[in-house]
Amino acid sequence: MPHVVHADRVSRTFGTVTALDDVSLVVGAGEAVGVLGPNGAGKSTLLSLLAGLRRPSAGTVRVGGGDPRDPATRTRIGVTPQTTGLPQTLKVREVVDFVAGHHRDPLPRTELLKTFDLTGLAGRQCGALSGGQQRRVCVALAFVGRPDVVMLDEPTTGLDVTARMALWDAVRGFTARGGTLLLTSHHLEEVEALASRVVLVDHGRVVVEGSVAEVRARSTVRRVRWTGPDGPVETLEADADEAVRALVRSGVPFRDLEVGGATLEAAFLDLTGAGPTGAGDGRS
């Protein structure tokens, strides 16, 4: 598989703080990779290196074989701005045209606005849009230049379910046509929906890397569900066998016992050492 994104033993320090420590990441053409990690883990730093915003302290970063700090390389990269960052006084149409002006063959404005359901908002100033609408504009901007690689940072934070589904469809359309996607999100559901592979970053290092199913399997956390006298109970258990034994020994009447694989979220919390590993910390 050709490498579209290649970070080779990359480190980045800020003064005495090491934000990224010897991280390597390879993303093939048409792959969709989710970058996960707690706040301050180094996700943003990694993305900023891949987007050409910063120079690594050590190691090399290549996107499509070129340095992402070179404008010629950036013609094929699409990045979402942060929501709060849209120029408040400019109209949606003007912002789209401005970004499109950086490309020789941009997506026609009407087509872009239609794909992201923004047609009715074209004449509104960005500052007058709701948070969810601004978010959609931001994601749309990443696709203006017909990019080969799109980097989405928390694309659907603050969107309602309908808007999120519509946006996922648009992003899936991009990957289905062979586009390469890098995604960070706090919504693990979103990563499961859009990415085929996940990279867990913590303390500036890659902790786990693999397909969504692999990462889930790497975690020993299991979801245990049963219905007791007070109704349904769901817990996450580091040792599901022992949890079931304890349940039986306790003599509490129960039915509908179910032991299943953990969600990506549970696996993620488990693998970064931030998660619940005992009974009673369950989520329902």
Added chain:
Amino acid sequence: MSTSTRATPRWAGRGAGRATVSTVRLTLLHTRYAVTETVRIPVAVVGTVVFPALTLLVFIVPQTALAQDPAGATGAVAQLAVFGAMSVALFTHGAGIAEDRALPWDTHLRTLPVGPVPRFVARVLLGAVFALAALVPLVVVALLFTAATTTPGRFLGALGGLLLAGVPLLALGLAIGFTLPAKAALAVAQVLLLPLAFAGGLFLPPSTMPGWLAAVSVLTPTRAGRDLVVGLATGTDVPSSALPVMLAWTVLLGAVAVLAVRRDEGRRFR
């Protein structure tokens, strides 16, 4: 580099990147964008553009002796034109750039396929647009209410002189904008504005200055710019100190600005 040996023809055949839009078109794009964005907040524009004309109206016009003396009035207008250029440099460039750098949108701009040159030139052009825009109400007030007079040749000469006088002031604005965080940049711009104006003889003519101030005045970039523009507008001699002082400030402040731009990766993300 490391990926080239394994790259498929799809990537290898197309090289590392596509063709970018020409620098000239990108510069025009960014200038238009900056002007549109600034004009949408009218208070900012009015403050910069109208202040020199207002100063002329409130402080010079009532002094009949000065306002009705052709040479004196012309000099006063020229001084205020330099003041307009300075406030553009300090606020549009100095505080404005520092503010922009703190915005996430600025970070986004750095992911677009555009190098630093078009954005830089666009900022300079934005300043020139507003410095020239400030001249319009100033000249109108001067024509209506004072005896200020000039010839077409002198007017064009003074205009050129104003652009030249703007260069060290621009360097000052860039040095502030690229080295300081937004709040500090605004404070520094405000602190510098009046001393540079008074010491540079932009409000009161240098002939009225006490001896110590006159000595300091000659070394300021505003005084050098003022002398140049006043000389060209009134057809009098420009002191020989003007150009060397302007050049020295341009080199010094320009170097600070260039170093700061090179170091700048955006202050926002750590």
